[in-house]
Each structure stands twice: as structure tokens, then as C-alpha cells.
Amino acid sequence: MINQTKITLVGAGPGDPDLLTLKGLKAIQSADVVCYDALCNEALLAHAPNHALKIYVGKRANQHKMKQSEINLLLVQYALTHGHVVRLKGGDSFVFGRGHEEMSYAESFNIPVEVVPGVSSAIAVPELQGVPVTHRGISQSFWVITGTTSSGELSKDIALAAQSTATLVILMGMNKLSEIVQIFRLHGKIETPAMVIQNGSLPNEKVAVGTIETIESAVVAHQLGSPAIIVIGNVVGLHAHFAEMAYTSNDETWTSSFEITTH
């Protein structure tokens, strides 16, 4: 006797296990199988019942990544043999998460699928650094783009984004950072603020802040690697990094004018 066959796609949020939703928590608590990957915080598995299988479906060092078609099939098999399968994904399942492919595949076997939205890293990770993707008077839109398209090439949308007033958020783009920077340079935007965040929302979070001109050297200086989130746009100028610079520079101005008035 197994639980009712069902698959729930749960967005686990950016990394901090407390950024899971209550609905996501309830799903995990009633899971017979949890299939998770590299971007999920493994602390979330502790919410699953003792009897639940915990299946890793991500990439391991020295091993091939499981293909999407293999994951799709695995979810269906476990649902039919074990009952309630929770598919736990970093961020939100429908933001570059291939969640819809898993949903369609399972539905083609007549298996009920529920989707539980998660906190997307694209918004939350800059936010936790004090940078809003939109801000009145600075940016009235944001554009979220993958750096790694299925063809392997950089998305043409990045050139269009460089001409817009949108805040640009690039996921999976670290190995294309030089190309991205070059596009913004070509559009004369070398002074546009830019930041890169690795392990956002986690205790080992790392950040590099600068401008299009300086961001690549900042990334090297702070030893950031993949996966990381790249944010480009004037809203990044709200980061404390720039406030400190402005404070220092105002202070110098004040000192100079003080000297002038006393001489």
C-alpha cells in the first residue's frame, strides 16, 4: 500500500533553508521520495519523513550529469512505485529549471503534478546584498537572462538589454563574463555598476562589486567562481560599496572646502 501517486515540484529558494515556503515544507513533510540536485540546500532533506528516500539527481565530481530525460523517467518511476515524489530544485522550478518539462512528461503518464513556486535567486540574491532589481527613478524593469543557452552561445538578448534601461540579471553566465562586459563596453556603458554574487543567502556568500570597467578584476580579486549571479545596472549603485566610496569622497570634498575657507 503506497501513498497516492503524485509529483510536487518544489522551488527550494536561493540557498538559505529558511527561504523555503510553508507550502514547500508541507510537501517535503509528506514525501515518500525527495529528488534533489546540487543547487538545493541538503538541510532541507531533514524535513522529509524517516521512511522517505533521498535521491541525488545532480552532478557529482568525476561523474556525468544525469540527463534531463533520465530525471523525467526517474520521477515517474518513483511516483508509480513509491507514491508522493517531491522534486526539489534550487530557486524556482520554472526559472531555467526545466520544471515544465518534468511536469509535461509526468502528465503524459496521467500522474498529477503540483507546482510550488520558490523564491527566485534572480531577485533574492541581489536583494540580500541590499540591491533592489527595481527602484523608483533608477530602474522600472529587470531582465533575467541565462548566460548559457542550449546552443552554447551567448544570448542575443544581452545586446538588447545593454540598450535598455532594465536591470540585467544573468544566471549561469560566469564563463561568459568577458563577453558580457565587452557588449556593455561596445555600448559605451563602462561606468555602469555591476556585481557578481556567489553562494547568495548562505554563510559562505561572496560578492564582487564594481563597474563594467572593473568587475572582471574584482571577480578575480575576490576569487569568485561558478555558479554565481551577475547583476548589471544603475540599481547596483545602491550597494553599500558605493555609499562607502561616496562617503569617503564627500569627506574629502568637505575637508578641501574647509581648508579653503580657513585660508
Add this chain to the structure above:
Amino acid sequence: MINQTKITLVGAGPGDPDLLTLKGLKAIQSADVVCYDALCNEALLAHAPNHALKIYVGKRANQHKMKQSEINLLLVQYALTHGHVVRLKGGDSFVFGRGHEEMSYAESFNIPVEVVPGVSSAIAVPELQGVPVTHRGISQSFWVITGTTSSGELSKDIALAAQSTATLVILMGMNKLSEIVQIFRLHGKIETPAMVIQNGSLPNEKVAVGTIETIESAVVAHQLGSPAIIVIGNVVGLHAHFAEMAYTSNDETWTSSFEITTH
């Protein structure tokens, strides 16, 4: 003796109270004051301690909306007089939420501010309708734009979005729907799928699905009003609405060919 002075900006998610994060829940549970507005589900107030004040800071019928400067000041006053203030906002505080303004203002009084990201309606509301903002082979980016800019005019980014391959998500755009549709028509995109969702994630959710050509009449037919979320792009073609249409049309094709082969 009051709790330590502190302000926590909590994103409440799109409406379903179970789409609050665990971190957001803990913040509300330790609040002395909760300031909430129209887009928050009032069911969330039940998580607050009995002693906590619940202050509505949104728009009421026949009353003026509280100005942002008044809200900023209120948060600071309550933090200084009552301790821990939770500012509860629909969706995420940093997505058209003016959360950064509240944060900066409070920090200028040396009051500690924490931000708890929420599930953004921009992603979650289409997702709950089965529409992913990105999908391999269909859309490798999404662009979130406000329909109502601070100047009152339609954002110029919408014309740029109409030329991109991005999924376009427009918040607060219902009173500009005709203008938006017109821009897509001018770019020859009358067949692009489009949908409008009101009260997303709630029991009274309403949806209109169609194309640029038909979406305005679908909105009228389903009696949708503000606030609602507009989604334009080929990913909307993944909505069940289109699958049903394709099924009907395939079925007819099959019938025709059957007739041909038997005659």
C-alpha cells in the same frame, strides 16, 4: 521595556498564505507591530503574537492612499516606540515594492533593517497557471516591467521587449493593456500568445488566455480587472488552453484523414 528596535521587510508572496517563507513566518511571530497593505493576505496576521499591533497602510475605498514618506516615518516611529516592526508586502519587497526606500530611510535613523525575500508574483502567478517564464527552445529570458511608471507613461522598454525573444511580464499594467497590445501589433506580433491573471494563487483566481489579437476581448469576456498580471510570449502557448485547442484540431484532422482512407 520593549523588544530591540528593528525593522524586517518581509515579502508575503503572491497571495496564498502558504507561499510565505519560513523566515518570513519567524519574523511575523516575533513582531511587535505588523504594517501591511492591500496586496498581503490578511490571514498572515494570525501568525503575529497577540500583543502585536496590526496596522493597515494601504489604500481604502473612499480614502487617500498613505504616501510613501508617511509609511517610512510610521515604520521608524513604531520601531522606536514598540520594538520589532514587520513590514509585510505582497510579492517581494524589492520588486516594485519601494522596499529599498523604506530600508534607506530607517537606516538613516540607525535602525537595523533586515530584508526577507518573498515569492515574486511576476514568476509564481504564471507558474501556477502552468506557464514557465523560461523554457528550453522557447524562451531563454524574461523581462519584468511595470505598466505604471512614476511619470504615468508607458515604459519605453515595452517597445524594446516586443523586439526581443524575452517573455514579457507586466505588473500594474491593466489600464495600459490597449497601448501594450498596440505596440505588439506594430511589431507584427498579433499571433503571440498572451494571458492576464487576476488574484493569482488565490481561490478567486481568474485568467484570460489568448493572443495579442484576442487578449483584450478575452479580458472583457472573463471580467478581469486590476490588479492583474499580463504575460506575453511564446511560453504562454504552453498553457492548457492551447493544448485543448490543439487536441480539438488534431482530433478533427484525424477524423478527416480517417474518412479519406475509408472512402
